[in-house]
Amino acid sequence: NGLDHLRRVVATVNAEKPDLVLLLGDFDINSIAGGHKIDEPLWTPILGDLHAPLGRFAVLGNHDYIYGEDDVAAAFRPRSITVLDHERRTLAFEGHALDIVGVPDAHLLRDEARELLAGLRGDRPGIVLAHDPMWFAHVPVGPFLTLSGHTHGGQIRLPGIGILHNASTAPMHWSHGLTVENGRTLYVSAGLGTSLIPLRIGVPPEFAILDVNGA
Secondary structure (H helix, E strand, C coil), X not given: CHHHHHHHHHHHHHHCCCCCEEECCCCCCCCECCCCCCCHHHHHHHHCCCCCXXXXXXXXXXXXXXXXXXXXXXXXXXXXXXXXXXXXXXXXXXXXXXXXXXXXXXXXXXXXXXXXXXXXXXXXXXXXEECCHHHHHHCCCCCEEEEECCCHHHCEEECCCEECCCCCCCCHHHCCEXXXXXXXXXXXXXXXXXXXXXXXXXXXXXXXXXXCCCC
Protein backbone atom coordinates (compact mmCIF):
# COMPACT_ATOMS: atom_id res chain seq x y z
CA ASN A 1 0.00 0.00 0.00
CA GLY A 2 0.96 3.67 -0.01
CA LEU A 3 2.48 3.63 3.46
CA ASP A 4 4.67 0.63 2.65
CA HIS A 5 5.84 2.40 -0.49
CA LEU A 6 6.67 5.49 1.57
CA ARG A 7 8.69 3.36 4.01
CA ARG A 8 10.72 1.96 1.11
CA VAL A 9 11.36 5.46 -0.22
CA VAL A 10 12.53 6.65 3.20
CA ALA A 11 14.88 3.67 3.50
CA THR A 12 16.31 4.38 0.05
CA VAL A 13 16.84 8.06 0.85
CA ASN A 14 18.56 7.23 4.14
CA ALA A 15 20.89 4.84 2.33
CA GLU A 16 22.14 7.82 0.29
CA LYS A 17 23.20 9.58 3.54
CA PRO A 18 21.98 13.07 2.52
CA ASP A 19 23.27 16.14 4.38
CA LEU A 20 19.87 17.80 4.14
CA VAL A 21 16.32 16.55 3.50
CA LEU A 22 13.87 18.96 1.86
CA LEU A 23 10.16 18.22 1.48
CA LEU A 24 8.12 20.22 -1.03
CA GLY A 25 4.49 19.91 0.03
CA ASP A 26 1.14 18.30 -0.78
CA PHE A 27 1.47 15.76 2.00
CA ASP A 28 -2.30 15.57 2.25
CA ILE A 29 -4.00 15.41 -1.12
CA ASN A 30 -7.57 15.23 -2.34
CA SER A 31 -9.28 14.85 -5.70
CA ILE A 32 -7.82 11.51 -6.74
CA ALA A 33 -10.34 9.22 -8.40
CA GLY A 34 -10.75 6.15 -6.22
CA GLY A 35 -8.33 7.52 -3.60
CA HIS A 36 -8.75 8.48 0.03
CA LYS A 37 -6.99 10.70 2.55
CA ILE A 38 -4.38 9.06 4.80
CA ASP A 39 -4.42 10.76 8.19
CA GLU A 40 -1.31 12.58 9.41
CA PRO A 41 -0.61 10.25 12.38
CA LEU A 42 -0.01 7.43 9.88
CA TRP A 43 2.50 9.06 7.54
CA THR A 44 4.33 11.63 9.68
CA PRO A 45 6.17 8.96 11.74
CA ILE A 46 7.49 7.50 8.49
CA LEU A 47 8.83 10.85 7.26
CA GLY A 48 10.21 11.35 10.77
CA ASP A 49 12.56 8.43 10.11
CA LEU A 50 14.41 10.46 7.46
CA HIS A 51 17.97 11.18 8.60
CA ALA A 52 20.03 14.26 7.72
CA PRO A 53 22.68 15.91 9.91
CA LEU A 54 21.78 19.43 8.73
CA GLY A 55 18.07 18.89 9.33
CA ARG A 56 14.76 18.20 7.63
CA PHE A 57 12.75 21.13 6.27
CA ALA A 58 9.35 21.29 4.58
CA VAL A 59 6.92 23.69 2.95
CA LEU A 60 3.22 23.02 2.63
CA GLY A 61 1.35 22.70 -0.66
CA ASN A 62 -2.05 23.86 -1.82
CA HIS A 63 -3.67 20.55 -0.90
CA ASP A 64 -2.34 20.88 2.63
CA TYR A 65 -4.16 24.20 2.88
CA ILE A 66 -7.38 22.51 1.79
CA TYR A 67 -7.18 20.09 4.71
CA GLY A 68 -5.91 22.73 7.15
CA GLU A 69 -2.35 23.99 7.10
CA ASP A 70 -2.17 24.32 10.89
CA ASP A 71 -3.03 20.65 11.40
CA VAL A 72 -0.54 19.45 8.80
CA ALA A 73 2.24 21.66 10.16
CA ALA A 74 1.50 20.56 13.73
CA ALA A 75 1.83 16.91 12.72
CA PHE A 76 5.47 17.52 11.74
CA ARG A 77 6.56 19.19 14.98
CA PRO A 78 6.90 16.04 17.13
CA ARG A 79 9.12 14.62 14.36
CA SER A 80 11.50 17.62 14.48
CA ILE A 81 10.76 18.47 10.85
CA THR A 82 10.77 22.26 10.44
CA VAL A 83 7.89 23.64 8.39
CA LEU A 84 8.86 26.98 6.83
CA ASP A 85 5.89 29.33 6.44
CA HIS A 86 7.36 32.34 4.62
CA GLU A 87 10.44 31.95 6.77
CA ARG A 88 14.22 31.75 6.55
CA ARG A 89 16.60 29.55 8.50
CA THR A 90 20.39 29.89 8.32
CA LEU A 91 22.56 26.78 8.62
CA ALA A 92 26.31 26.36 9.01
CA PHE A 93 27.95 23.89 6.65
CA GLU A 94 31.70 23.39 6.37
CA GLY A 95 32.32 26.83 7.82
CA HIS A 96 29.88 28.60 5.51
CA ALA A 97 26.39 30.02 6.10
CA LEU A 98 23.52 28.66 4.01
CA ASP A 99 19.99 30.09 3.95
CA ILE A 100 16.93 27.85 3.63
CA VAL A 101 13.84 29.82 2.60
CA GLY A 102 10.31 28.42 2.51
CA VAL A 103 7.46 29.69 0.33
CA PRO A 104 4.32 27.56 0.77
CA ASP A 105 1.43 27.54 -1.66
CA ALA A 106 -2.09 28.73 -1.06
CA HIS A 107 -2.64 29.76 -4.70
CA LEU A 108 -1.97 33.35 -3.66
CA LEU A 109 0.75 35.80 -4.68
CA ARG A 110 1.51 36.96 -1.15
CA ASP A 111 3.46 40.13 -0.47
CA GLU A 112 5.31 38.39 2.38
CA ALA A 113 6.64 35.82 -0.11
CA ARG A 114 7.78 38.52 -2.53
CA GLU A 115 9.55 40.36 0.29
CA LEU A 116 11.19 37.17 1.56
CA LEU A 117 12.62 36.36 -1.87
CA ALA A 118 13.66 39.94 -2.56
CA GLY A 119 15.58 39.86 0.72
CA LEU A 120 17.85 36.99 -0.30
CA ARG A 121 21.46 37.98 0.24
CA GLY A 122 23.61 37.88 -2.84
CA ASP A 123 26.73 37.23 -0.76
CA ARG A 124 25.35 34.02 0.80
CA PRO A 125 24.11 30.85 -0.91
CA GLY A 126 20.50 29.93 -0.40
CA ILE A 127 18.02 27.18 -1.17
CA VAL A 128 14.46 28.30 -1.88
CA LEU A 129 11.73 25.76 -1.17
CA ALA A 130 8.81 27.00 -3.27
CA HIS A 131 5.98 24.50 -3.56
CA ASP A 132 4.81 25.99 -6.87
CA PRO A 133 7.54 26.69 -9.46
CA MET A 134 5.79 29.89 -10.49
CA TRP A 135 7.73 31.52 -7.62
CA PHE A 136 10.95 30.95 -9.57
CA ALA A 137 10.06 34.11 -11.51
CA HIS A 138 10.50 36.09 -8.28
CA VAL A 139 13.86 34.61 -7.20
CA PRO A 140 16.67 37.11 -7.84
CA VAL A 141 19.91 36.29 -9.60
CA GLY A 142 22.47 34.98 -7.14
CA PRO A 143 23.91 31.85 -5.58
CA PHE A 144 20.42 30.41 -5.09
CA LEU A 145 18.82 27.08 -5.93
CA THR A 146 15.03 26.91 -6.17
CA LEU A 147 13.34 23.56 -5.49
CA SER A 148 9.69 23.00 -6.33
CA GLY A 149 7.03 20.33 -6.59
CA HIS A 150 3.30 20.86 -7.25
CA THR A 151 3.28 19.93 -10.93
CA HIS A 152 3.84 16.16 -10.54
CA GLY A 153 6.17 16.71 -13.48
CA GLY A 154 3.08 17.22 -15.59
CA GLN A 155 1.98 13.67 -14.65
CA ILE A 156 1.26 12.87 -18.29
CA ARG A 157 3.83 13.41 -21.05
CA LEU A 158 2.79 12.24 -24.52
CA PRO A 159 5.37 11.30 -27.18
CA GLY A 160 5.82 14.07 -29.70
CA ILE A 161 3.52 16.38 -27.73
CA GLY A 162 5.01 16.66 -24.27
CA ILE A 163 3.34 17.74 -21.07
CA LEU A 164 -0.27 18.82 -21.44
CA HIS A 165 -0.86 20.57 -18.10
CA ASN A 166 1.15 21.53 -15.02
CA ALA A 167 -1.52 22.97 -12.66
CA SER A 168 0.56 26.16 -12.37
CA THR A 169 0.96 29.56 -13.94
CA ALA A 170 4.62 28.60 -14.44
CA PRO A 171 5.60 28.04 -18.08
CA MET A 172 5.47 24.46 -19.25
CA HIS A 173 9.26 24.14 -19.47
CA TRP A 174 9.42 24.70 -15.70
CA SER A 175 7.25 21.63 -15.09
CA HIS A 176 9.94 19.03 -14.38
CA GLY A 177 13.64 18.64 -13.94
CA LEU A 178 16.53 21.09 -14.09
CA THR A 179 16.19 24.59 -15.54
CA VAL A 180 19.07 27.08 -15.71
CA GLU A 181 17.77 30.41 -16.91
CA ASN A 182 19.21 33.93 -16.77
CA GLY A 183 21.75 33.02 -14.13
CA ARG A 184 19.18 31.26 -11.92
CA THR A 185 18.67 27.55 -11.21
CA LEU A 186 15.46 25.59 -10.62
CA TYR A 187 14.79 21.90 -10.03
CA VAL A 188 11.19 20.66 -10.09
CA SER A 189 10.58 17.17 -8.75
CA ALA A 190 7.88 14.95 -10.21
CA GLY A 191 7.13 13.82 -6.67
CA LEU A 192 5.73 10.52 -5.49
CA GLY A 193 1.97 10.94 -5.83
CA THR A 194 -0.66 11.90 -8.38
CA SER A 195 -3.59 14.30 -8.60
CA LEU A 196 -7.07 13.94 -10.08
CA ILE A 197 -6.38 10.52 -11.60
CA PRO A 198 -4.08 7.80 -10.23
CA LEU A 199 -2.12 7.64 -13.47
CA ARG A 200 1.26 8.69 -14.80
CA ILE A 201 2.33 8.43 -18.43
CA GLY A 202 5.91 9.27 -19.36
CA VAL A 203 6.58 10.92 -15.99
CA PRO A 204 7.50 8.31 -13.38
CA PRO A 205 7.38 9.23 -9.69
CA GLU A 206 10.66 10.37 -8.19
CA PHE A 207 12.59 11.80 -5.34
CA ALA A 208 15.77 13.65 -6.26
CA ILE A 209 19.26 13.38 -4.80
CA LEU A 210 20.99 16.65 -5.70
CA ASP A 211 24.75 17.17 -5.37
CA VAL A 212 25.24 20.92 -4.99
CA ASN A 213 28.72 22.43 -5.30
CA GLY A 214 30.33 25.82 -5.56
CA ALA A 215 30.12 25.86 -9.35
